[in-house]
Amino acid sequence: MKIACIGAGYVGGPTMAMIAHKCEGVEVTVLDINEERIAAWNSDKLPIYEPGLEEVVSAARGKTLFFSTECEKHVAEADIVFISVNTPTKTRGVGAGYAADMTYWESAARMIARVSHSPKIIVEKSTVPVKTAQAVERVLSNNVLNPGARFDILSNPEFLAEGTAIKDLEKPDRVIIGGRQTPSGLKAIDTLKKVYAQWIPEDQILTSNLWSSELAKLAANAFLAQRISSINAVSALCEKTGADVSEISKCIGADSRIGPKFLNASVGFGGSCFQKDILNMVYICRGLGLEEVANYWESVITINNYQKRRFVDVVISSLFNTVRAKRIAILGFAFKKDTGDTRETPAIDVCNGLLEEGAKLAVYDPQVTEERMKMDLSMDKFEWDHPYSERKAKEVNDLIECSESVYKACEGAHALCVLTEWDEFKELDLRRIYDSMVKPAFIFDGRSVIDGKAAKKIGFVFFGVGKPLDPFLTDPASPNSPANSARMSMSP
Ligand SMILES: NC(=O)C1=CN([C@@H]2O[C@H](COP(=O)(O)OP(=O)(O)OC[C@H]3O[C@@H](n4cnc5c(N)ncnc54)[C@H](O)[C@@H]3O)[C@@H](O)[C@H]2O)C=CC1
Ligand SMILES: O=C(O)[C@H]1O[C@H](OP(=O)(O)OP(=O)(O)OC[C@H]2O[C@@H](n3ccc(=O)[nH]c3=O)[C@H](O)[C@@H]2O)[C@H](O)[C@@H](O)[C@@H]1O
Numbered sequence: 001m002k003i004a005c006i007g008a009g010y011v012g013g014p015t016m017a018m019i020a021h022k023c024e025g026v027e028v029t030v031l032d033i034n035e036e037r038i039a040a041w042n043s044d045k046l047p048i049y050e051p052g053l054e055e056v057v058s059a060a061r062g063k064t065l066f067f068s069t070e071c072e073k074h075v076a077e078a079d080i081v082f083i084s085v086n087t088p089t090k091t092r093g094v095g096a097g098y099a100a101d102m103t104y105w106e107s108a109a110r111m112i113a114r115v116s117h118s119p120k121i122i123v124e125k126s127t128v129p130v131k132t133a134q135a136v137e138r139v140l141s142n143n144v145l146n147p148g149a150r151f152d153i154l155s156n157p158e159f160l161a162e163g164t165a166i167k168d169l170e171k172p173d174r175v176i177i178g179g180r181q182t183p184s185g186l187k188a189i190d191t192l193k194k195v196y197a198q199w200i201p202e203d204q205i206l207t208s209n210l211w212s213s214e215l216a217k218l219a220a221n222a223f224l225a226q227r228i229s230s231i232n233a234v235s236a237l238c239e240k241t242g243a244d245v246s247e248i249s250k251c252i253g254a255d256s257r258i259g260p261k262f263l264n265a266s267v268g269f270g271g272s273c274f275q276k277d278i279l280n281m282v283y284i285c286r287g288l289g290l291e292e293v294a295n296y297w298e299s300v301i302t303i304n305n306y307q308k309r310r311f312v313d314v315v316i317s318s319l320f321n322t323v324r325a326k327r328i329a330i331l332g333f334a335f336k337k338d339t340g341d342t343r344e345t346p347a348i349d350v351c352n353g354l355l356e357e358g359a360k361l362a363v364y365d366p367q368v369t370e371e372r373m374k375m376d377l378s379m380d381k382f383e384w385d386h387p388y389s390e391r392k393a394k395e396v397n398d399l400i401e402c403s404e405s406v407y408k409a410c411e412g413a414h415a416l417c418v419l420t421e422w423d424e425f426k427e428l429d430l431r432r433i434y435d436s437m438v439k440p441a442f443i444f445d446g447r448s449v450i451d452g453k454a455a456k457k458i459g460f461v462f463f464g465v466g467k468p469l470d471p472f473l474t475d476p477a478s479p480n481s482p483a484n485s486a487r488m489s490m491s492p
Pocket of ligand 2: 162163221228261262264267269271
């Protein structure tokens with residue numbers, strides 16, 4: 001059986017590598033129009049960082065797994081074609097800022113119609129608006145050139161999370177396959193089910209109609225993001241009341257109906273999908289006249305934006321209401337640990353908020369390149385596909401230093417902000433960092449990775465999202481506060 005996948009990104013690459021690695025009798029070719037990306041997949045330096053990915057790719061590459069830019073040839077030969085192209089939020093025109101941009105999807109569908117001369121199963125792997133399968137069916141059936149071509153469309157959304165993609169693909173909680181409830185649709189579902197059943201227990205492979213499968217993906221991401229916004233909303237309340245959000249998470253997570261996962265308060269969620277998929281759902285709801293439902297889901301984004309803004313405001317107000325020309329160390333730029341992906345990372349909003357006030361940032365991230373950071377900070381929100389502003393790029397170049405280590409970033413800094421929960425940040429030599437910083441030295445922990453008690457003992461002024469506020473911050477003007485006097489006396 002020949003499988004082709006259009007789109008060799010964060011989803012297409014790892015997912016196809018796993019299928020090739022696990023399945024007998026299949027040949028998998030991952031396709032992309034981006035030559036650089038395909039060259040990287042064929043090299044020792046894969047285009048994405050994902051723990052365990054190298055091992056899976058190298059076990060199958062050249063045997064059952066291939067990467068190619070010859071899209072038409074491999075699609076023409078395939079029995080199953082996965083579409084895993086990007087579906088970003090539209091940046092202009094009708095629905096800009098909300099609707100999914102389906103340009104890449106449609107061009108992939110038109111190409112499939114043009115080159116196909118045999119029956120094929122077309123699998124939606126990208127996250128798409130509900131009813132996309134119908135649009136694809138129409139594009140395919142109206143453009144097919146060869147009478148031998150016939151298509152069954154399936155929806156098979158992906159639930160992997162970055163940083164744990166290989167683990168998630170190897171042992172997914174569930175696989176969903178949606179299809180038309182016709183003899184041909186049910187046969188297609190069965191064919192794809194047999195592929196996954198080679199390594200996933202059959203009772204974890206759920207089948208449904210097309211629309212349930214498409215909407216289940218949007219709903220799953222909306223629920224996950226909503227949990228984070230809920231705990232982040234509680235974190236704001238904790239800071240005002242002296243409650244500790246980690247203790248709250250533990251207490252509410254012990255209720256088996258709530259469960260402990262996805263209750264870590266943070267500086268805000270990031271990543272390419274949560275915001276995009278919720279905005280897409282909001283757009284769909286508004287289009288269907290479901291204004292209240294749209295508003296409900298949009299509030300998840302409102303709280304997320306509030307959380308990022310709140311963090312910036314705390315940094316500025318704590319640093320005596322000015323950060324101009326102050327060096328601030330930014331620890332972590334990726335949207336979560338164990339990935340080099342920066343799409344929609346909260347670090348962009350936090351850094352932009354501080355840059356706006358004239359701060360000088362020293363950024364350290366073990367996986368994000370200097371070029372990527374500077375590019376991200378030189379672009380306006382939602383402008384990822386447009387040329388970035390030269391003016392902003394120059395400003396960013398002047399105000400940003402990319403440091404080779406945490407310790408270098410913190411040298412001479414007034415404050416450090418933890419924006420990604422990299423494991424190495426849990427084991428920092430806080431004393432060494434403190435000694436190298438300007439006093440009073442501040443820590444703003446947006447990821448609950450620093451031991452606040454230990455930091456305070458050393459002399460840091462400590463702010464942790466959702467943690468009881470340091471007296472220095474509740475009463476910064478009081479020189480008599482015990483916390484203040486200890487810290488002031490240690491200043492150089
Ligand atoms: N990144 C993630 O963790 C997850 C993403 N998804 C969804 O999967 C889809 C893909 O996401 P990513 O892999 O992150 O995107 P990505 O941007 O990393 O990869 C998409 C790739 O498709 C290629 N492409 C676009 N149009 C093409 C065409 N006509 N022919 C050939 N190649 C084409 C692009 O060059 C790009 O390399 C999106 O819909 C996303 O919402 C779903 C679950 C997880
Ligand atoms: O559709 C997608 O793209 C994927 O989106 C998320 O995966 P991902 O964005 O890779 O990573 P998550 O682990 O979900 O984290 C998203 C963001 O939420 C933040 N987060 C997560 C959990 C938490 O408790 N608190 C919190 O702030 C993370 O730091 C990160 O910024 C979902 O978890 C996947 O199931 C889904 O397939």
